[in-house]
Amino acid sequence: MKVTDFQSAMFFWFILLFIFYLLIYYRQKHGYWKKFGLKGPLPVPFLGTSYVYLRRPLHVVETELIQKYGQIVGMFEGAKPTLLVSDPEFIKTIALKEFHSFPQSFTFSSYKHPLEQLFPELIWGSKWKHSRGQITQCFTVAKLRKAFPMIEKCSDMCVKSLADEIQRCDAIEMKSFWFKYYCDTIFQFCLNLDAHVYQSRDNIIVEKMIDLSRPFIPAFIMNMFLPEWIMKTFHLSALDKKALDYLEKLVTHLIETRRLRKDERQTDVLNRLIAINETSSEQSTEIELVAAIVDLLFNGFETSSSLLAWCSWRLAFNQDVQDRLTKEIDSLNSLDYDSLLSAQYLDAVISESLRIDPPETHNERVCHTTYHHPETGIVIPAGSKVSMPIYAMHHNPDNFPDPEKFNPDRFLPDNRNAIKPFTYIPFGVGYRACLGTKYALLVSKMALAKLLQSYRFVVTPSTTIDLDYDWGSILLCADEINVGIEKRM
Numbered sequence: 144m145k146v147t148d149f150q151s152a153m154f155f156w157f158i159l160l161f162i163f164y165l166l167i168y169y170r171q172k173h174g175y176w177k178k179f180g181l182k183g184p185l186p187v188p189f190l191g192t193s194y195v196y197l198r199r200p201l202h203v204v205e206t207e208l209i210q211k212y213g214q215i216v217g218m219f220e221g222a223k224p225t226l227l228v229s230d231p232e233f234i235k236t237i238a239l240k241e242f243h244s245f246p247q248s249f250t251f252s253s254y255k256h257p258l259e260q261l262f263p264e265l266i267w268g269s270k271w272k273h274s275r276g277q278i279t280q281c282f283t284v285a286k287l288r289k290a291f292p293m294i295e296k297c298s299d300m301c302v303k304s305l306a307d308e309i310q311r312c313d314a315i316e317m318k319s320f321w322f323k324y325y326c327d328t329i330f331q332f333c334l335n336l337d338a339h340v341y342q343s344r345d346n347i348i349v350e351k352m353i354d355l356s357r358p359f360i361p362a363f364i365m366n367m368f369l370p371e372w373i374m375k376t377f378h379l380s381a382l383d384k385k386a387l388d389y390l391e392k393l394v395t396h397l398i399e400t401r402r403l404r405k406d407e408r409q410t411d412v413l414n415r416l417i418a419i420n421e422t423s424s425e426q427s428t429e430i431e432l433v434a435a436i437v438d439l440l441f442n443g444f445e446t447s448s449s450l451l452a453w454c455s456w457r458l459a460f461n462q463d464v465q466d467r468l469t470k471e472i473d474s475l476n477s478l479d480y481d482s483l484l485s486a487q488y489l490d491a492v493i494s495e496s497l498r499i500d501p502p503e504t505h506n507e508r509v510c511h512t513t514y515h516h517p518e519t520g521i522v523i524p525a526g527s528k529v530s531m532p533i534y535a536m537h538h539n540p541d542n543f544p545d546p547e548k549f550n551p552d553r554f555l556p557d558n559r560n561a562i563k564p565f566t567y568i569p570f571g572v573g574y575r576a577c578l579g580t581k582y583a584l585l586v587s588k589m590a591l592a593k594l595l596q597s598y599r600f601v602v603t604p605s606t607t608i609d610l611d612y613d614w615g616s617i618l619l620c621a622d623e624i625n626v627g628i629e630k631r632m
């Protein structure tokens with residue numbers, strides 16, 4: 144045998160052995176959940192079970208997985224075991240009772256922009272606790288009451304902008320329409336800054352916020368099966384780098400200006416955070432403050448605009464619900480803070496909309512210390528992700544009878560108690576639940592009520608019932624949510 148033949152043969156055997164080793168390695172790793180009797184889709188080398196998410200929306204896949212394999216599904220990201228849990232008691236344990244073992248929320252992508260690394264929703268431990276404590280003080284009922292006139296002004300502007308829009312087309316794309324309103328309110332609430340969302344076509348703030356709202360889907364998907372070092376080497380972040388750079392500069396500039404020219408009268412989140420931080424025993428750095436504000440701006444428009452977009456679409460198809468809601472709004476003496484929050488049917492419509500079309504379809508916790516679940520005997524290894532399929536839980540007939548029916552009555556005070564705890568989780572659950580809940584509800588109720596005082600949502604030829612959902616994101620999105628808007632008689 145010649146030397147080169149010998150080398151080729153060696154190489155061939157080496158490759159064969161390596162493949163054999165990988166197959167054994169993955170077979171052994173992928174047997175993990177079987178030990179606990181858990182079922183799930185067949186894992187394959189390299190991808191694990193992540194291939195099930197390719198080319199179909201996350202919420203559709205998760206609903207099918209739960210129906211097929213039960214309330215706890217054993218999954219794998221590559222070789223790493225992950226769990227999909229829709230059992231309410233298990234969720235309560237992870238998010239509340241055993242929070243110390245599951246302190247981390249979303250992972251998104253293993254590479255993150257330096258600012259994103261400091262986002263309160265992505266950090267954990269004492270830094271998160273400190274930051275959450277500071278931000279919570281900016282979202283109290285008293286602060287929301289103070290912001291109420293600003294919210295009312297923004298909703299008036301939003302409704303006014305409709306007059307022109309309905310002249311131009313038979314239907315309006317709801318996500319872009321509501322996007323402007325939420326962008327307007329969150330910039331005013333956080334930075335006391337007018338983003339001029341209705342005045343200019345080339346509006347840089349709106350442009351950057353739109354870029355930020357479009358996650359880089361390939362990075363999101365690749366994160367499920369590519370090793371961390373590849374994501375980090377190629378800086379594969381899920382969020383738009385230029386948009387984050389722009390917002391970082393903007394907020395840093397505003398912080399510097401505020402420090403130079405102190406104005407105690409400013410009641411926006413930025414001023415409050417600076418003031419709270421100055422008197423705090425454990426001070427946040429400037430970049431941490433910037434990250435907190437940018438995280439709020441990001442959260443403040445994305446999910447909320449999705450809520451009212453879906454709600455408008457549902458109301459167009461459910462004229463009886465819309466009539467009842469309009470009647471309630473007309474019966475209110477004024478749309479002040481207290482009457483708005485006491486409107487029971489309005490609350491029920493928003494709550495049902497959040498159930499049937501939850502803006503975030505999926506939630507996560509990451510296990511930091513190996514956890515043994517006493518009731519099932521399941522051991523969740525440190526580093527594993529536990530996913531909670533919000534959409535699938537909201538559409539499970541055991542939790543909500545006739546789940547595909549848009550029925551706000553489920554959330555009227557007499558019926559609300561019948562909802563099983565930890566099955567309705569549009570704002571997440573436990574210590575890390577959404578801290579913008581009250582703000583999001585107030586801002587959404589205000590705009591919806593203002594709009595329905597003068598207009599109604601209708602179905603037009605471009606309003607489709609079978610929407611093409613986007614895939615590769617945890618948000619419930621469709622390409623276009625077109626709804627007609629008519630002036631009320």
Ligand code: HEM
Pocket residue numbers: 248249263264265275438439440442443444446447450501502503506507568569570571572573574575576577578579580582583
């Ligand atoms: C309809 C609107 C909204 C929905 C459906 C929503 C939903 C969620 C969900 C599901 C989570 C994850 C909670 C968990 O891990 O258990 C979350 C977290 C969060 N949300 Fe919201 N959200 C909305 C609006 C807002 C607004 C308006 C803000 C701020 C202005 C906000 C700020 C946050 C923050 C900072 C977190 C991270 C909390 C933490 O990890 O401690 N959200 N939200």
